[in-house]
Amino acid sequence: EIVMTQSPATLSVSPGERATLSCRASQSVSSNLAWYQQKPGQAPRLLIYGASTRATGLPARFSGSGSGTEFTLTISSLQSEDFAVYYCQQYNNWLTFGGGTKVEIK
Amino acid sequence: EVQVVESGGGLVQAGGSLRLSCAASGSTFMSYVMGWVRQAPGKGLEWVSAISGSGGSTHYADSVKGRFTISRDNSKNTLYLQMNSLRAEDTAMYYCTKTRYYPDYFDNWGQGTLVTVSS
Numbered sequence: 001e002i003v004m005t006q007s008p009a010t011l012s013v014s015p016g017e018r019a020t021l022s023c024r025a026s027q028s029v030s031s032n033l034a035w036y037q038q039k040p041g042q043a044p045r046l047l048i049y050g051a052s053t054r055a056t057g058l059p060a061r062f063s064g065s066g067s068g069t070e071f072t073l074t075i076s077s078l079q080s081e082d083f084a085v086y087y088c089q090q091y092n093n094w095l096t097f098g099g100g101t102k103v104e105i106k
Numbered sequence: 107e108v109q110v111v112e113s114g115g116g117l118v119q120a121g122g123s124l125r126l127s128c129a130a131s132g133s134t135f136m137s138y139v140m141g142w143v144r145q146a147p148g149k150g151l152e153w154v155s156a157i158s159g160s161g162g163s164t165h166y167a168d169s170v171k172g173r174f175t176i177s178r179d180n181s182k183n184t185l186y187l188q189m190n191s192l193r194a195e196d197t198a199m200y201y202c203t204k205t206r207y208y209p210d211y212f213d214n215w216g217q218g219t220l221v222t223v224s225s
């Protein structure tokens with residue numbers, strides 16, 4: 001099983017600042033990597049697939065990068081609605097999720 | 107876009123059974139791989155199961171293999187998850203999901219149905 005490790009577990013950021021979230025795979029997943037956002041009491045929402053392709057309607061402040069085993073989700077200027085938990089997921093070999101990064105207000 | 111609504115969750119004793127349903131809108135239901143992802147209270151996401159558009163191919167996480175059965179009725183646009191021999195660790199919100207194929211990313215999620223297994 002491919003293990004996905006996200007860091008940090010919690011990220012404290014001020015509104016307007018940049019947030020950089022990391023996701024590492026225990027073996028190469030090529031570009032078969034997705035990112036999701038989940039707010040309290042809500043279902044996850046797809047943000048990024050193919051490591052860097054934004055989902056329909058996603059603001060341009062969200063960007064994904066990486067391939068192989070190292071991936072990054074960047075939120076260029078945090079808005080109030082962006083404070084949430086973010087998960088990465090690989091779909092190269094079966095399906096596994098990272099443990100999540102909580103982005104909280106500093 | 108396909109909209110999905112889950113139902114069937116509830117409180118059940120350990121060792122018991124429960125069947126979840128997921129009703130989907132739209133005429134292209136049988137075109138999609140459907141599945142279930144769960145989330146234990148305060149925890150992360152765990153993929154559970156997936157089924158091909160025709161229903162002929164199914165996949166399960168090791169944690170539920172042999173206890174859960176996924177199925178679909180394309181004439182009713184409905185996905186099911188039969189859960190037997192339930193354990194306390196199966197307690198979670200169960201989300202119905204849609205993908206283009208298996209394995210793939212989840213581009214559509216329902217709001218979830220809560221399953222609580224009491225020990």
